[in-house]
Amino acid sequence: MRYLSTRGHDTGRSFTEVLLKGLADDGGLFLPETWPSLSREQIDSFTGRPYAEVAQAVVAPFIGDEIPADILREMCKAAYRRFAHPATAPLTQVGPTDWLLELSHGPTLAFKDFAMLLLGQLFEHVLGEKNERLTIVGATSGDTGAAAIEALRGLANVNVFILHPEGRVSETQRRMMTCVHEANIHNIAVQGTFDDCQALVKEMFADETFRAEIGMGAINSINWARIMAQAVYYFTSATSLGGPARAFSYVVPTGNFGDIFAGYVAKRMGLPMDVLCVATNANDILVRTLDAGTYLPQETVRTVSPSMDIQVSSNFERLISEALGRDSGAVAHLMRDLKQTGAFTLSDNILASIREEFAAYAASEPECESMMGRVCDLTGRLIDPHTAVGLVAAEKARASGRISGPAVTLSTAHPAKFPDAVEAATGKRPELPAGLQDLFEREERFSVLPNDLAIMKQHILSAS
Ligand SMILES: *Cc1c(COP(=O)(O)O)cnc(C)c1O
Secondary structure, three states: OOOEEEEOOOOEHHHHHHHHHOEEEOOOOEEOOOOOOOOHHHHHHOOOOOOOHHHHHHHHHHHHHHHHHHHHHHHHHHOOOOOOOOOOOOHHHHHHHEEEEOOOOOOOOOOOOHHHHHHHHHHHHHHHHHHHOOOEEEEOOOHHHHHHHHHOOOOOOOEEEEEEEOOOOOHHHHHHHOOOOOOOEEEEEOOOOHHHHHHHHHHHHHHHHHHHHHHHHHOOOOHHHHHHHHHHHHHHHHHHHOOOOOOOOEEEEEOOOOOHHHHHHHHOOOOEEEEEEEEEEEOOOOHHHHHHHHEOOOOOOOOHHHOOOOOOOHHHHHHHHHHOOOOOOHHHHHHHHHHOOOEEEEOOHHHHHHHEEEEEEEEOHHHHHHHHHHHHHOOOOOHHHHHHHHHHHHHHHHHHHHHHHOOOEOEEEEEEHHHHHHHHOOOOOOOOOOOOHHHHHOOOOEEEEEEOHHHHHHHEEEHH
């Protein structure tokens, strides 16, 4: 499989190159040249198979012959062995035709473990073979950082710098990152928002000299390998509910458009799917874009679902590239508009083609809180605020007629990651699962830095 950039000037890349580079040289995001397709029979055969086996079958075509099948099998086994539930990604029914897909049984209690644990395996193998070192620099709104740190701690060939917005991640999220003491792990609290952190990482990437000097790689959801790994649970969930004979809508709590783009990938690979529904909190740039066609980042507002407090939704560029028929000149043009004017506008027919496959709804803070309360009252179940945003969107999609058949809402985090918000909404304080119960007694380690590119680069250079 070969990869090309959404902006057209970086082409013919191998999977390994794309894995290690993250962002393309022209600032675009990598996409496979063509979508591999799985037959009905192949998808059917996933029913009842262990998660790791389905994972291998789904990701193999994206890797091609770059990693031998038996090694890939062992990587998938090692990655998904670390989940606390025997089904890895179990489903629970929450309405007559509504299910939650529980993606919170990994070591850091959010869906990002699915991609990151596989990424850790891939990095270790590929860097070992090439005898190279990599410095990962990543921005996190809370969950990516913890998952990356957990997956990469102690690896010999990888140094990890994770930037989080100071005071804007929950204490549980922060401690999952800062209480890890392996020498290859470095945490930085940035005096700014998540979008500031992401902008710093993007600028460091854009600086070729700096990038070469530290051997910089990416673990943010711009990294293609993460998207690929996340396509897997769309297949396992659909087949355990009667797919591919039956098509589902998926409702996905969305920030950077990574997880929902993985659903789109599963669909392009042949999984029958109804609507893909974006769910956002008050940071509703994607809802506004799908409503009116203008992508206009605004000031980020703080919500109780901090992992989605995002106004610059990086992976949306991948969807735009698809909607524009991979016209890289047109994509580059829109991205130039965004840089120069702070916004871009999609033409009516492009917007219409996106709307055929995607819907988008936002949940306000009171709606999110009341959903947590209602689910608790009705079922005794505690859900996290991101999942609640998903359920609010699912309800709105049904009320407006956009979703009428069976639907799966992705439950992206464990309630114990956001105990204050959950307790405020339900009166019950969720407990951390076994293994994490001493988290608040552990010692933290992190640096606090201003939102300043030069200072950040200096810090990373001197520590790597
Ligand atoms: C990262 C995250 C999201 C958003 O996922 P994207 O891939 O950025 O759209 C939603 N919920 C939780 C809990 C997350 O950690």
